[in-house]
Amino acid sequence: MTVTIRVATAADTPLILGFIRELAEYERLADAVEATEADIRRDLFGENPRCFCDIAELDGRAVGFALWFYNYSTFKGRAGIYVEDLFVSPEARGRGLGKALFRGLARRCEDAGLGRLEWAVLDWNAPAIAFYDSLGAGALDDWTVRRLHGEALRKLAGS
Amino acid sequence: MTVTIRVATAADTPLILGFIRELAEYERLADAVEATEADIRRDLFGENPRCFCDIAELDGRAVGFALWFYNYSTFKGRAGIYVEDLFVSPEARGRGLGKALFRGLARRCEDAGLGRLEWAVLDWNAPAIAFYDSLGAGALDDWTVRRLHGEALRKLAGS
Numbered sequence: 609m610t611v612t613i614r615v616a617t618a619a620d621t622p623l624i625l626g627f628i629r630e631l632a633e634y635e636r637l638a639d640a641v642e643a644t645e646a647d648i649r650r651d652l653f654g655e656n657p658r659c660f661c662d663i664a665e666l667d668g669r670a671v672g673f674a675l676w677f678y679n680y681s682t683f684k685g686r687a688g689i690y691v692e693d694l695f696v697s698p699e700a701r702g703r704g705l706g707k708a709l710f711r712g713l714a715r716r717c718e719d720a721g722l723g724r725l726e727w728a729v730l731d732w733n734a735p736a737i738a739f740y741d742s743l744g745a746g747a748l749d750d751w752t753v754r755r756l757h758g759e760a761l762r763k764l765a766g767s
Numbered sequence: 768m769t770v771t772i773r774v775a776t777a778a779d780t781p782l783i784l785g786f787i788r789e790l791a792e793y794e795r796l797a798d799a800v801e802a803t804e805a806d807i808r809r810d811l812f813g814e815n816p817r818c819f820c821d822i823a824e825l826d827g828r829a830v831g832f833a834l835w836f837y838n839y840s841t842f843k844g845r846a847g848i849y850v851e852d853l854f855v856s857p858e859a860r861g862r863g864l865g866k867a868l869f870r871g872l873a874r875r876c877e878d879a880g881l882g883r884l885e886w887a888v889l890d891w892n893a894p895a896i897a898f899y900d901s902l903g904a905g906a907l908d909d910w911t912v913r914r915l916h917g918e919a920l921r922k923l924a925g926s
Contacts, residue, residue, distance in 0.1 A: 628841045643844025651839065651846065658846040659839040677839050680810065680818040682787045682852050685802025687810060687817040688916075693841050714915065714924035724916035731909045744919035748912040750890045756873065757847075757883035760903035765873035767866075 609667060611705055613712040616661035616673070618653040621645050624661055627673045631695040635730060662712055664696065664705045672696035674709040684723040689713055691727035710743060728753070768826060770864055772871040775820035775832070777812040780804050783820055786832045790854040794889060821871055823855065823864045831855035833868040843882040848872055850886035869902060887912070 616624060625648055632638045651658040652675075664672035672695055679690040691713060696705045710725075717725050729736050756764060775783060784807055791797045810817040811834075823831035831854055838849040850872060855864045869884075876884050888895050915923060 632842060637842065640842040643841060647844025651844065658837055659841075675839075675841055678817055678836065679838070679849065680834075680836050680851055682802060682818075682834055683791060683796065683799045685806025685810065690838065692839055710915075711923055711926055714920050717920055718924040724914055725920055726912055726914045728907075728910040728912045731911060740913045743915060743923055745913040745915045746919075748887075748914060751887040751912060752890060753885055753887045753907040753910060753912070754899045754904040755883055755885045755907060756902060756904045760905075761873050761876055761884055764870055764902055765877040767870055 609703065610665075611703065611708050612665040612668075613708050614663050614665065616652065616663050618649060620661070620663060620670070621648050621653070623663070623670055624648055624652070624673060624675070627695050628675075628693060630697065631693055634695070659692065662709060664709050666700050666703060666705060671700035672705050672709060674713060676713060678722075679726065681723050686721065686723035688722050688724040688726060689717055691725070694727065706739060707743075768862065769824075770862065770867050771824040771827075772821050772867050773824065775811065775822050777808055779820070779822060779829070780807050780812070782822070782829055783807055783811070783832060783834070786854050787834075787852060789856065790852055793854070818851065821868060823868050825859050825862060825864060830859035831864050831868060833872060835872060837881075838885065840882050845880065845882035847881050847883040847885060848876055850884070853886065865898060866902075 622645060625643060625645055628643060629641055632641045652661055659675055659677040662674045663670050674691055675693040676689050676691045678687045680687050694709055713725055729740060781804060784802060784804055787802060788800055791800045811820055818834055818836040821833045822829050833850055834852040835848050835850045837846045839846050853865065853868055872884055888899060
């Protein structure tokens with residue numbers, strides 16, 4: 609059994625969109641997926657990439673992904689990595705692929721002098737929480753993310 | 768009384784670092800600030816900017832800032848704006864400067880086709896929470912941010 613992590617290319621666009629949809633189903637948010645292949649191609653592989661993607665392979669077959677972008681800590685005065693999505697197909701779980709994806713991101717942080725690696729987890733996702741605890745990841749329990757979108761965002765912009 | 772929002776320039780570097788330190792004191796995290804002027808100059812105004820900054824002025828005097836970077840929604844297939852820091856000096860509060868900073872960011876989202884505007888708030892910061900509620904911002908109550916840094920990050924990278 610060989611686990612490989614590789615950087616995604618434009619040819620992976622349909623694969624990545626498939627993983628995004630599978631993850632959304634797992635998160636009970638399937639209706640929220642509006643992204644198209646054109647969106648993914650433009651924002652990951654276009655002239656002005658907004659985010660980046662690693663693919664996890666098991667014996668040469670793509671079975672998972674991590675999609676990330678650079679965030680920033682003003683306290684550290686250093687950029688970091690924020691993992692927006694991380695997913696391993698159910699049939700490939702328990703073989704260390706999730707950890708291999710995180711390890712790859714941690715190495716990228718260390719190699720590039722980035723200060724931290726962050727992501728968010730749904731409160732009911734007990735298997736994920738146990739895995740993140742095992743990595744030694746702290747929980748920012750006293751912070752809540754706030755979000756403006758849709759009509760509220762338009763209203764503020766027009767005020 | 769004139770409120771102006773302008774994009775920060777490299778000449779604002781000492782001002783921005785001062786705001787970062789004032790914000791950290793307010794958040795009871797002053798010891799966490801390691802950033803230097805060289806860090807800010809490199810990451811905001813260098814060849815490869817990691818984040819961006821708006822300055823709020825009251826009658827021509829700089830009294831607040833918003834520091835932000837692009838994040839990404841894979842569900843929307845669109846980038847968004849994440850506000851890492853937003854601060855108005857205590858003596859200038861109650862004059863709409865915080866809202867003007869948010870309005871500027873909301874307009875940037877609308878103008879650039881960005882899908883959402885996000886930030887995080889400390890659970891004890893009641894005045895900020897009331898303000899964000901007034902903007903119509905949703906709370907991502909069922910998500911917790913996890914963070915790897917320092918020794919735990921190095922350990923994972925080396926595993």
